Amino acid sequence: MLGAGDWGLVASYRGAGIGTELQTNYAQRHLRFGWWSLLLFATLGLTLETLHGLKVRAYLDVSNETRRLMWTLAHAHGTLLGLVHVAFGLTVKSAALDPRALNVRAISSALIAASVLLPGGFFLGGIAFYGGDPGLGVLLVPFGAMSLIAAVFMIARAT
């Protein structure tokens, strides 16, 4: 619950910041992105469980331990980032951010980049790999991680 003094901040945010329409657009964009991400990565999770259930050697063999790890990480990161998108969408919608510190366009782009690069890098890294080393796709992961950290930093600064 916001206190009485906090409502003034919201008002200034609305006035000086991104505006209600844009705010709604960003909120909608991230809610939509988040929920679709959740659908995608929950489906990936179900697929991985199916691979377990069917004892698919290409996924479960010890020689494919790296693939299993990478795809599990892709599933986990994708799902959690989906939730982050939903949370960010709700945060923007509730206007609980400091308009002076908020660069919602940058945050939005960074979050989306993280959501593509992090799980995507892990997933690609598990397709072809070298023993205990993931494939080159994993090089996307550090960029995704930096995008996520940047986005979280900007959001944290604005709260």
Next chain:
Amino acid sequence: MRRLAGVRNREIRGVAAALALVAAAALAAAVARERVEREGTVTDRPAQGARDGYESSSACRACHPSEYASWHASFHRTMTQIASPETVAASFDNVSVSDVVGEFMRLEIRGQQLWAEFDDPDRVGAGGGVEPRVARIRRRVVMTTGSHNQQIYWYATGNSRVLGQLPAIWLTADRRWIPRRAAVMRPPGPPHAETGAWNGICVACHTTDGRPRLDAPFGSRPIADQIADTTSAEFGIACEACHGPGGDHARANARPLRRYWLHLTGRADPTIVRPDRLDPRRSSQVCGQCHSFWEFADAASERRANSFGLPYRPGDDLTATRLVVQPTVNLESAAMKALLADDPAFVRDTFWSDGMVRATGREYNGLIDSPCFRKATDPKRTLSCFSCHTMHEDAGDARPLEEWRDDQLAAAARDNSACLQCHDRGPERAAPQERAAPQHVADVDVARAFQARDLSAHTHHRADSSGSVCYNCHMPYTTYGLLKTIRSHQISSPSVKETLETGRMNACNLCHVDQTLAWTAEAINKWYGRPAPPLAPDDESVAASLVTLLKGDAGQRAIVAQSLGWAPAQRASGTSWMAPYLALLLDDPYDAVRYIALRSLITLPGFETFQFDFIAPPQTRAALRVRALQTWRDARASSSRRVDAALLFNPDGTFNAPAVDRLMRERNTRRVVYRE
């Protein structure tokens, strides 16, 4: 804002409290667990630890999970283990073991510790019995050796890190204890102590970079007068036993850019040895460092090895630092003469008279005397251990690791494909010097047969029969160890002449166990043009297996006894006549021969449930042998009879006892002691 800050503080405190709770729970769990002995504090048994460039297998796991997993499943890893309730194959939970000489051996578990009470092996009398006032001792069991066929247990003697051996061992397949002496090919006699043997002998090959560190090399001084500070880099035959010390490799590859550069360029990493990338001769030496009979070049080498371990590292020339025993090559060397002065029966007990090794676990000796190795000129066509075996299961191998680890054969080497790696080529594709090589005369034959899709043209057996399996004719079961025979690893062709000269059963008669040597000589002459040698009357008229079973030494008898239980031999030769001969062996003086005879006997129809204790007292064994014969007679009355004279039956179906007695009187009763 102050209120928001208050909320945040409360949240931070909450998170901190939760973290503290989790940490406390983890600590409590760690404390509650049984305290695991730390290697640095161990003083009563050999210790293991990374040193001198060795890192241990745990450092390899992160980058090589697949290789680690296949090694972890292998019997190489479990060759030496620290004894605990989890690593011992036998139960120690308040067990009394009666199958020992003297008083029962009593076993118990105290927490994670294993304890045993038994007659002190170092006080057992030499006259076959136990001293009247044998010392009863209670010792902590600290180490194990083996897990595949047998498991041996070692106790802390209380003298520095010197280990003693429990008087009984665990037979894995039979799930029973037997006296140590019954597990090896030795003539009957009193139990013998093996105190200090682990420190002085086992440590070299059953651990990675083992160092005895006795006051003086094992055997040069009574073990009771020695102090041992035995150590190894890792117990068991671990990654670095075959790949060399991995410290530099691990450090260099902590850099991801280097790893990916190697991945993408496919270049060899100079910081580690890959045996499969070595020249076939060097790669086989990696296995040969342990799977061979060898001797120190001189006393100084032995003293150095006692202090610093064996100097050989994978990739080195093995022969630069030790003498690999090859009676056909180096019998006259100074090291061999010194060895024979110490143990005059060594060569006779360990090698057939033509130099072929006859004890298992020494396959490298067989390999290097094989024509496919000795005469090969092209590295790509040189037989090596890796031609057939793989230390890490192939990625495409569908077998579970538990099945693969039994012999660690590569998926492509389980049938004739192993030999066809080279022998599917005709002379036109072979190098000129190869064409001239005598062993490649057979290649032409094999290649033509395969090109014509007619294997029978070479084997003269049905293509889908066991007689058309390369291994069966060229690697017969003529080596012995660990209560069984295994395939010879010296590639050879069936030869009656060799059988006559060495006493070693040829492949034909190990399958056609009902046939004479004359029959084999005639077949080889007809099919391959090799002249038949002159034969003695028994070789003309009595099945070769029976001549060997009745007249042969203990090692030869063991080979025939196992052959009679071999399914292809039973299919080729019938089983109705085998039981009386296996029954004869149930009363053999050698424990090992009796054990194998029993194992074969229970594969025969009517004997599936036959109960016999191969270490029972002689009078009990004799009675059971009579019962086995009676069982055979009862079963035989209702079955089709075989009355071949070659199988020593009279035309009326009775046993030709005088002939059997005569052959047994001619038995080679020399003492046979295998170095297993």
